[in-house]
Amino acid sequence: DQQVKQNSPSLSVQEGRISILNCDYTNSMFDYFLWYKKYPAEGPTFLISISSIKDKNEDGRFTVFLNKSAKHLSLHIVPSQPGDSAVYFCAASALGNQFYFGTGTSLTVIP
Amino acid sequence: GAGVSQSPRYKVAKRGQDVALRCDPISGHVSLFWYQQALGQGPEFLTYFQNEAQLDKSGLPSDRFFAERPEGSVSTLKIQRTQQEDSAVYLCASSQKGTSSTDTQYFGPGTRLTVL
Numbered sequence: 001d002q003q004v005k006q007n008s009p010s011l012s013v014q015e016g017r018i019s020i021l022n023c024d025y026t027n028s029m030f031d032y033f034l035w036y037k038k039y040p041a042e043g044p045t046f047l048i049s050i051s052s053i054k055d056k057n058e059d060g061r062f063t064v065f066l067n068k069s070a071k072h073l074s075l076h077i078v079p080s081q082p083g084d085s086a087v088y089f090c091a092a093s094a095l096g097n098q099f100y101f102g103t104g105t106s107l108t109v110i111p
Numbered sequence: 112g113a114g115v116s117q118s119p120r121y122k123v124a125k126r127g128q129d130v131a132l133r134c135d136p137i138s139g140h141v142s143l144f145w146y147q148q149a150l151g152q153g154p155e156f157l158t159y160f161q162n163e164a165q166l167d168k169s170g171l172p173s174d175r176f177f178a179e180r181p182e183g184s185v186s187t188l189k190i191q192r193t194q195q196e197d198s199a200v201y202l203c204a205s206s207q208k209g210t211s212s213t214d215t216q217y218f219g220p221g222t223r224l225t226v227l
Contacts, residue, residue, distance in 0.1 A: 004153070
């Protein structure tokens with residue numbers, strides 16, 4: 001039973017444009033959400049997080065939006081750069097330490 | 112280095128062999144987590160330690176899987192009598208605090224286990 005879903009396995013974007021990665025979840029108890037970035041043969045690297053008390057968190061080129069009523073979050077990267085090409089995982093947790101991960105979206109930024 | 116390290120990075124085992132995977136968390140981090148990542152999937156939770164105490168092992172798929180962290184720092188994930196379905200990348204993560212849902216987990220590079 002997949003509690004966190006990333007329905008787009010891949011995404012291609014032109015350099016300089018906006019990349020939008022989407023994530024949906026089913027558990028209304030989730031209160032903390034994160035995005036991780038993963039390069040081949042490396043572990044996931046923390047990118048940005050958001051608490052359920054907020055609807056937006058921004059860090060440089062990266063912004064995460066949370067829509068609790070829709071149980072949806074998204075990661076915006078603008079402007080996209082070739083070095084952003086990686087697999088992006090969203091993750092969620094509910095009042096505890098176990099994180100539930102989505103299946104990932106592979107982003108390719110075309111120079 | 113200051114990050115989470117794991118060894119070995121790659122392990123090939125024959126079906127039925129026992130394997131031991133090691134994780135060195137970030138120094139001073141209280142919490143340590145093990146995840147299993149199958150090909151094309153996201154990481155799936157296996158077990159969690161706070162210091163030396165194993166507080167949650169609900170994700171361990173069978174009694175062939177065993178994890179320990181005897182001194183509250185280095186952890187070992189042991190898989191007995193390996194099966195082909197155990198082939199995956201095993202990720203270790205650590206976080207600074209104890210029980211807190213808002214604490215970021217930092218991941219190691221993983222150990223890719225292949226069972227033949």
